[in-house]
Amino acid sequence: MDELNFKGKLYLQVGDIRAIGPGRVELLERINSTGSIRQAALQMQMSYRQAWENVDEMNSVFAEPLVTSVRGGKGGGKAEITTKGLQLIKLFKEVHSSFQEFLQEQTLKIEC
């Protein structure tokens, strides 16, 4: 057969706003490991601006910020993921994982 498969996208929304998706989770994780929005952006070959805008929207849409940042100082500045941010990363990744399983199941059902 030709490769018929179910695929999809998952978002964690706050109201109607797509607050978190796979890309933003990756961004958050890279910020977490590098301590820098700029370095995270570079790793994902994304412009700093785009990365910052993503962070800004995430911070503004939740009650607590997911990323805290300071400018100036040692290294020029830094960014850090809050515990709330870490929680949301974990939550999203778990659900995303079982979402992928779901898609896989449904795809396998086709060729029965």
Next chain:
Amino acid sequence: MDELNFKGKLYLQVGDIRAIGPGRVELLERINSTGSIRQAALQMQMSYRQAWENVDEMNSVFAEPLVTSVRGGKGGGKAEITTKGLQLIKLFKEVHSSFQEFLQEQTLKIEC
């Protein structure tokens, strides 16, 4: 709490091409009930061209067409969904339905 919810999108792909999503299913259903691409497009306040392009891509990406059409003749022309098309509509709607359930479950889990 604020309204934190999981949302997502589902696609039935052929290879890497998104062949069918919710919008196209609705389009196919309206073509089926009206017998006309134009009328279906009007109902969805979509341009005829956009509707036709959707149909064209679906037809070309599957081995068999999902929509057959004739031009001229009584009424100026007509369009019809093939049995293959009907099968795919059914398949997608079933999976989409359980996908929505999945999202609902995951959303409920948040507020535990």
Next chain:
DNA sequence: GGCAGTTATGTTTAATGAGGTATAACGGTT
């Protein structure tokens, strides 16, 4: 105080895509 490296933001330019318009092709109906 100047430097370094980053956060934060404004402005401008390029690219992508959506949408409108136009028109041909078609065949039953009159």
Next chain:
DNA sequence: AACCGTTATACCTCATTAAACATAACTGCC
């Protein structure tokens, strides 16, 4: 043969989005 409503397709314009460029603000360190 002219008409009608639809399928089918080309083309051009405009708006929205994405990318690029530029610059300010900040603070530990030398």
